[in-house]
Amino acid sequence: MTNFLLFVGTIAAMEIFAYAMHRWVMHGIGWFLHASHHRPRTGIFEWNDLYAVVFAIPSITLIYGGVQAGWGDGATAVGAGIAGYGLIYFGFHDFIVHQRLPHRIVPRSAYFKRIVQAHRLHHAVESRKGAVSFGFLYAPPIDRLKAQLQEMGTAQLRNPSAGGD
Numbered sequence: 601m602t603n604f605l606l607f608v609g610t611i612a613a614m615e616i617f618a619y620a621m622h623r624w625v626m627h628g629i630g631w632f633l634h635a636s637h638h639r640p641r642t643g644i645f646e647w648n649d650l651y652a653v654v655f656a657i658p659s660i661t662l663i664y665g666g667v668q669a670g671w672g673d674g675a676t677a678v679g680a681g682i683a684g685y686g687l688i689y690f691g692f693h694d695f696i697v698h699q700r701l702p703h704r705i706v707p708r709s710a711y712f713k714r715i716v717q718a719h720r721l722h723h724a725v726e727s728r729k730g731a732v733s734f735g736f737l738y739a740p741p742i743d744r745l746k747a748q749l750q751e752m753g754t755a756q757l758r759n760p761s762a763g764g765d
Contacts, residue, residue, distance in 0.1 A: 603677040610681025611688070615737045618689070623734040626651065631728040638726050644700075652686065659683045689736055693719070714739050721745045 626634035630651075637648035662679025665671035694700045696707065697719050707713050718732075718739030725731040730752050732745045739745070 603673050606674055606677035607681045607684065610678045611685045614682060614685035615735060618685070619735045621651075622736075627728045627731060627734070635728070638723060641698075652690075655682070656686065659686065693736055714742060717742050718745055721749065724749065 626648075633647045633650055635648075636646035659679045659682035662671070662675045662682070664679075666673060666676030666679060692715065695703065696705055696712075697716055707716050715737070719736075721742070722731050722733045730749075732748045733739050
């Protein structure tokens with residue numbers, strides 16, 4: 601039971617970590633990689649995909665350490681939680697929102713509609729400054745996000761009602 605709680609807790613903690621990384625690193629010093637994600641894609645991969653590689657390193661290290669190096673089941677559970685978050689992120693962000701693989705999934709629940717719309721509002725801004733909604737599994741109410749965009753008077757909006765890609 602402890603390992604299951606570590607696994608689930610790690611997934612929850614990763615949302616907080618991902619929010620912070622997205623807001624202050626990707627839209628800060630790491631913009632040189634993340635900028636590719638706020639522009640129309642020109643190929644299968646974008647520079648922003650390197651973040652997935654970097655974030656996979658602790659997961660692989662912890663799983664390997666837990667299984668092979670004797671670090672214990674807790675290390676494996678945390679590593680698996682990081683990987684689990686990565687899979688959820690890929691499924692939601694890359695697959696459903698950005699349609700990097702063809703599909704016909706249409707978000708129907710209020711939760712999924714809100715998450716998708718919030719992420720599209722995030723992409724309404726093409727620059728590293730002035731974006732809203734940096735989380736992936738949680739999004740503030742859409743009206744609040746639209747009001748934040750309006751308050752900031754963001755000059756580099758794509759189409760805030762459509763939200764961009």
